[in-house]
Amino acid sequence: AAKRDGRERVCVFDGAMDESQRFRQVIEGGLRRAIAEGELSLHYQPIVERDDLKTVGFEALLRWNSPESGPISPAIFIPIAEESGLIDDLGEWVVDHALKDCAGWPDLFVSINFSPRQFKRANFVEWLDARVAHAQVAPRNVQIEITETAIFEDTSWAADVLRELQAKGYRIALDDFGTGYSSLFNIKNFSLNCLKIDKSFIEGLGHDRHSAAIVSSVIHLARALGLYIIAEGVETDEQCQVLRLTGCSHMQGFLFGKPANAAETADQVQSLPEVPEPGQRPAAIGG
Ligand code: C2E
Ligand code: MG
Ligand code: MG
Ligand code: MG
Numbered sequence: 001a002a003k004r005d006g007r008e009r010v011c012v013f014d015g016a017m018d019e020s021q022r023f024r025q026v027i028e029g030g031l032r033r034a035i036a037e038g039e040l041s042l043h044y045q046p047i048v049e050r051d052d053l054k055t056v057g058f059e060a061l062l063r064w065n066s067p068e069s070g071p072i073s074p075a076i077f078i079p080i081a082e083e084s085g086l087i088d089d090l091g092e093w094v095v096d097h098a099l100k101d102c103a104g105w106p107d108l109f110v111s112i113n114f115s116p117r118q119f120k121r122a123n124f125v126e127w128l129d130a131r132v133a134h135a136q137v138a139p140r141n142v143q144i145e146i147t148e149t150a151i152f153e154d155t156s157w158a159a160d161v162l163r164e165l166q167a168k169g170y171r172i173a174l175d176d177f178g179t180g181y182s183s184l185f186n187i188k189n190f191s192l193n194c195l196k197i198d199k200s201f202i203e204g205l206g207h208d209r210h211s212a213a214i215v216s217s218v219i220h221l222a223r224a225l226g227l228y229i230i231a232e233g234v235e236t237d238e239q240c241q242v243l244r245l246t247g248c249s250h251m252q253g254f255l256f257g258k259p260a261n262a263a264e265t266a267d268q269v270q271s272l273p274e275v276p277e278p279g280q281r282p283a284a285i286g287g
Contacts (some may be wrong), residue, residue, distance in 0.1 A: 027072070027080045034064055035089055041065070042097050043259035046268070047111065047252045049232055050244050055272055057109035057143060059252065060098040061259045062090070082115045087182065091118040095128070099135035099142070101262045105269045109142035116150035123162050138168035143194070145174070148180040151190060159190055166191040173230065178214065187225065195222050195248075199233020202253070206238045216246050223247060 034040050044058035064072045081087040102110035132142055151158035162172055173194035178201050196217055204211025222229045231243050234253030243251060
């Protein structure tokens with residue numbers, strides 16, 4: 001009986017391997033087609049400033065609506081695109097569409113996610129610069145979101161790229177801060193403008209002492225270093241109040257707006273009150 005159990009376990013394991021392999025192939029094939037057939041779109045989620053809760057920019061979030069399977073989460077298809085190399089085409093699509101949409105807004109920034117492989121391509125700065133110039137968007141209205149994985153493996157090279165991007169006026173945000181290496185070395189040695197505190201910490205605000213302590217220390221650290229903070233995943237008034245009291249400069253989450261398509265976003269920005277010098281404001285944290 002023991003022997004049979006063992007064999008069955010092996011079978012189950014092999015079966016699972018096949019299935020995940022098959023799944024990846026289906027996603028990969030589907031994605032190739034998705035780019036060509038117009039199944040992709042970008043949604044935009046507002047990023048608001050602490051004092052008056054005015055929108056200062058939007059994060060671009062990729063959406064894939066597959067004709068067979070319906071909407072598929074980027075949390076599922078981005079890692080597969082990254083491993084298969086498809087992220088190069090996908091990323092180009094995202095950058096061009098995000099910049100085109102941003103060009104039609106008043107003076108607001110668009111925040112674009114870059115996965116490590118995109119960021120590490122040769123001549124990344126020249127490549128991005130050309131797209132941004134073509135779209136006639138000012139670099140200060142482009143925020144580049146990267147994770148620590150993107151800069152961790154080749155730190156001296158990444159430091160040069162980030163310094164160059166920042167010198168050209170791009171905003172650099174470290175995404176999902178607190179979930180990866182979260183090394184203080186990274187914060188000290190890289191040209192960053194912004195830390196995005198991961199939503200797993202914001203979730204705990206109001207009932208979890210440890211989350212509150214971590215969020216508060218990260219905010220103070222960022223302020224001392226002259227960085228602005230975007231708290232991700234703010235869903236409740238209570239979280240918003242705690243963040244404001246702690247001195248968090250910017251927030252993003254369902255409380256202020258869910259990701260909306262380009263047309264809805266264009267309508268939203270039409271009705272926004274004029275923000276004086278929005279490009280300058282994130283630097284002026286606290287207050
Ligand atoms: P992320 O960059 O950390 O994006 C924030 C995620 O949190 C988004 O999920 C957003 O919809 C979600 N979110 C925002 N506010 C709230 C809230 O109040 N509560 C909760 N529960 N969630 C909230 P989404 O759109 O599913 O994206 C997942 C991840 O996929 C992103 O995480 C990002 O890492 C990746 N991704 C999305 N679009 C792109 C892209 O164009 N390029 C790359 N490389 N990655 C992307
Ligand atoms: Mg992001
Ligand atoms: Mg994030
Ligand atoms: Mg996140």
